[in-house]
Amino acid sequence: MLLSLLLSVQAAPPAAAPPKPYDAEPADWVAIPDDEMLVFTLADGRRVVVRLAARYAPAHVANMRALATARWWDGESVYRVQDNYVTQWGDPTEKKALPSGLIANPPAEYEWPAFDAVATLAKPDSYSTRAGYSRDGWPLATNGTTAWMPHCYGMVGVARDLAPSTGSGGDLYAVIGHGPRHLDRNIAVVGRVIEGMEALSSFPRGTGNLGFYEQPAQYVRIRSGRLASTLPAAERPRYQYRRTDNARFAAWIAARENREPPFFTMPAGGADICNAMPPVRKAS
Template identity: 65%
Template sequence: MLKPVLALAALALAGPSLAQTAAPAPSPADAVDADWRTIPDDELLVMTLRGGHQVFIRLAPRYAPAHVANIRKLAEAHWWDGTSVYRLQDNYVAQWGGGDDKTVLPPTVIANPPAEYEWSRYDGVTTLAKPNSYAAKTGHSADGWPLASDGKSAWLTHCYGMVGVARDMAPSTGSGAELYAVIGHAPRPLDRNIALVGRVVEGIQWLSSLPRGTADLGVYATPPERTPILSVRLASQLPEDERPHFQYRATDNARFAAWLKGRENRTPPFFTVPAGGVDVCNAQAPIRRRPA
């Protein structure tokens, strides 16, 4: 056993060595500052529920311009204030808005915009290693949206947290007054049948943890079961010092490609059998709060 003085000396010598231990080398899949791009204020929807809980939704105006234009007008008119989350179907969707019979839309809102379910050009910058049952090709846009294509057209995919426009039977396309968020296993058969307009980037737990509705399709049987919506605003409507700021991770670079490869081939010690591929809904581009 070391004598006390010798032991202290040994610790003193060991201290600098421990303090100087090198940090782990960065992974080729790690993002750099330039990979993070700020979401514009007018592409971020802030929904405040009872209790002050907030759900933040990134909008996708490039893929659904007419529906997003309606959503912006509805937010600017404070249309959703006083409505509610009126449907919660297990392993499927949480739905809110006009289910409160608040059906008179602002005059500039188009009741049935063009069907923005798909478009002719696949503008993805990544392609996943394996196709899936719903599309010949899946990947990501440069700004992080999950995409699919059959070689003729392209579309956004119904992944967890994606936000769509509820509608009646065709030819209805939905105004955007009623929206839903996917809260379960990706319901990909909805792809190309309904307009996707965004993605919940924070606060999905305030929707997914709500009690399940007991009436048909998960609708709440009585009004007291619904969760009131206090307000819905674009971030651009809020005072500058109250605006939330989020960033998406750009996908058009080697670092994201390495990250994606890691998702497709998970490694030991936990993963002992690599899958050799991944569903696009299990490889959504990361979103983060913008650092202060």
Template identity: 50%
Template sequence: MRSFFLSAATALALFAGNGGAAAPVTPASVLAEAPASAWVAPAPDDLLVMDLAGGKRVVIALAPDFAPVHVASIRTLARAHWYDGLWIERVQDNYVVQWGDPTEKKPLPAGVPADPPAEYERSAAGLALTEHPYRDTFADRTGFVSGWPVAEDGGQAWLTHCYGMVGVGRGNAPSTGSGAELYAIIGHAPRALDRNIALVGRVLTGIEGMTALPRGSEAMGFYKTEGERLPILSARLASDLPEAQRPHVRVLDTASPAFAAWVKVRANRKDDFYVRPAGAIDLCSVMPPVKEGD
């Protein structure tokens, strides 16, 4: 079993109250104290690396344990270089960035079903949920499973629409989306979408290159002309890139004491700025931190 340790100073200040003249414990100080073993590197086959025009790179972690068929299709699309030359076609303020084929005419590669099974939720059996300690509006229980934000109710579990999460665009039911159209949340968490769309991943790095894009002027934030769209130069699985070109990212282990300490401090800020600690925090406000580099 792995062990995780915070420094004595941080642990005492966090769990026994920050008395005396000790420096206040902050989320940043907890992360600084987190050991290297508390940071987990996603598997290269679970990272989609999307290079956009203008030098922007977006790294997306995929979630095969929650949407295995959709993730398999995204891997097939990436390996076929299907996304190359397509566009970011929609930027809706406080909502989503969407990319894919706005013409809907590009044929899908062999093996990619147009309407796979709806993977909007799955059985909660076998999931090791690190429970979030604060009440949720949408489910009986929430927490994290291997870094993924998860809600659970009635024996079913599902990924939640938090900032940076990536989903599969679809039409009205019975459409479930093939993975040809993807979107990322760039606004306040639209949790009402939970269990209505397949969530397949999370943007780990580069989302600022999406949030800073001009908003589309058409309905739902679509761009009016092709010239407004941002081209996708390439989209590859990290496992298909040379080692030197692969992103090096690590995510704070949500089963670690370091993550529990970070959540506790985030919910109970006592540094010089905060006059009144909230005593609570919502699930989407504690998405596990990401660290770049070795």
């Protein structure tokens, strides 16, 4: 078979293969808490699960939890799909009232002083002097002064109007193309899609300006948006992040930076954070 591109090192080795230094041990996989998962169900029944980065964007994530509790997203839509950029959803009319008590423009949670990565990549990229991983599997970047979450494929940000708007959290986008890192530090990054990217990434592209759908008939309806912790136990998604504070994960990074033969003949000697996203898996 013309593979063209081999399985990444995230793939499970064949049953008989000896363990690799980058293989995780069972205890390296840690359950993602139910209140860190926001579950959108689309009209066609497909599910999109967003892991929430409450620690890095607490005010925006508090809003999003309140919006889910108020069932604010129920009946709303995916209304923008811009190729090589973002899929965006929420209220396209911008007229739906926010739940009472919700802060329409939270603080600008775009960057913070501490780069609390416990593992880092070998090389800088064009946007940061260093990038790495929080202990619990969030990608991070720094310029040596502040830290932030990078706009990589699958990361979720809060749509906003022109500054000083910071976005309520009701309108969200997921990156569906090359990481638009120029958005870093300009927008609140609030999470990452851990299930359903293949739905968000394959909708027809919008033909309006900026990829907006021109006709409401094109909208993809959202049946519901709920925190996993509010769903019946049997319906809750169950995911795990991989701990990053150990030698096995350091070996995983090195393997991403230097892909292995027999397919790869020229290791890159480096990787950018968007090509080495922290592993997340479905709990078995």
